[in-house]
Every structure is written in C-alpha cells, then in structure tokens.
Amino acid sequence: PSPSPMDVYTKTDEVTGRVVRRLRPTGLKGRQEDILWVGKTTTIEEETSYAVVFFPGDLMDVADEMKRAGTEYQEFSLERTAFRIAERFPHADLWVVRAPGMDCGGHADFDIFLEQGRGTAHLGALIENATTTLARGTQGLR
Numbered sequence: 001p002s003p004s005p006m007d008v009y010t011k012t013d014e015v016t017g018r019v020v021r022r023l024r025p026t027g028l029k030g031r032q033e034d035i036l037w038v039g040k041t042t043t044i045e046e047e048t049s050y051a052v053v054f055f056p057g058d059l060m061d062v063a064d065e066m067k068r069a070g071t072e073y074q075e076f077s078l079e080r081t082a083f084r085i086a087e088r089f090p091h092a093d094l095w096v097v098r099a100p101g102m103d104c105g106g107h108a109d110f111d112i113f114l115e116q117g118r119g120t121a122h123l124g125a126l127i128e129n130a131t132t133t134l135a136r137g138t139q140g141l142r
Helices: 063-069 078-088 119-136
Strands: 007-012 019-023 035-038 050-054 092-097
Touching (some): 019 078, 019 119, 050 078, 063 078
Antiparallel strands (some): 007 019
C-alpha cells in the first residue's frame, strides 16, 4: 500500500533502537501540524498507560532542517530530544509538537494552541488522527 499523506518518515535511534515517527495529522478546520511520536517501550496495564505531550522551545526543529540551516545545536533536534524525553517516560506514548512557525529570531510560534477554547481541541484532534494512522500500521514510509 502507498503511504498515507500523514506519514512523513520513521527514524531509529542509533543508540537505543527506539523508533520515532514523524506524522502530519489534521486538526481543527483541516489544519495540519507536524508531530513526532515515540511509543512506549514497556507493556503495562491499559489504565496505567499515559501520554506525554511536549512543545519544544525556540530554535528547535527536526534534524534535517537544523542540519540544512547549519546550526551548531543539532544535538537538540526534535528527534534527539524526543528520544531523551522518552527514556524518562518508558510507560508513555510521547508526542512532540513541532512549532507551526518561527519568527525571524527563531522563536517558536504556537499561537493556534494558545487560542482560548481551541488549543486543546486542536491538539486532541491531531493526536486522535495520528493515533488512527499509527493503529493502521501504514507501510512504505520514507
């Protein structure tokens, strides 16, 4: 089968072997956002599993973009940061929300998530649609 338009890539951490998937799910009003997902590494009872959502800071981006920009802070790429956070929460599904935009100074812009009454609903729709894609186990990722 061909990949879903929501699937961007899958990468494996060279040290831990854990997998991160970059997805582009649709939220409110058809707006798509980039989200990185690292699944839990342990099996625990369903009622005790949980999710961790991380909104990264300024200057942080996916590894390919940071490398292209020539930044000296590539060790703080979203993928590497996701793996570090996931180590601290082995029972959790980790969701890293890439900033929808950055200003000229490299400051992350998460305005849509700060809108009263919409931010949580938008995040919920993104995670629900990403979870559906993950459950399908779409093949053919780059």
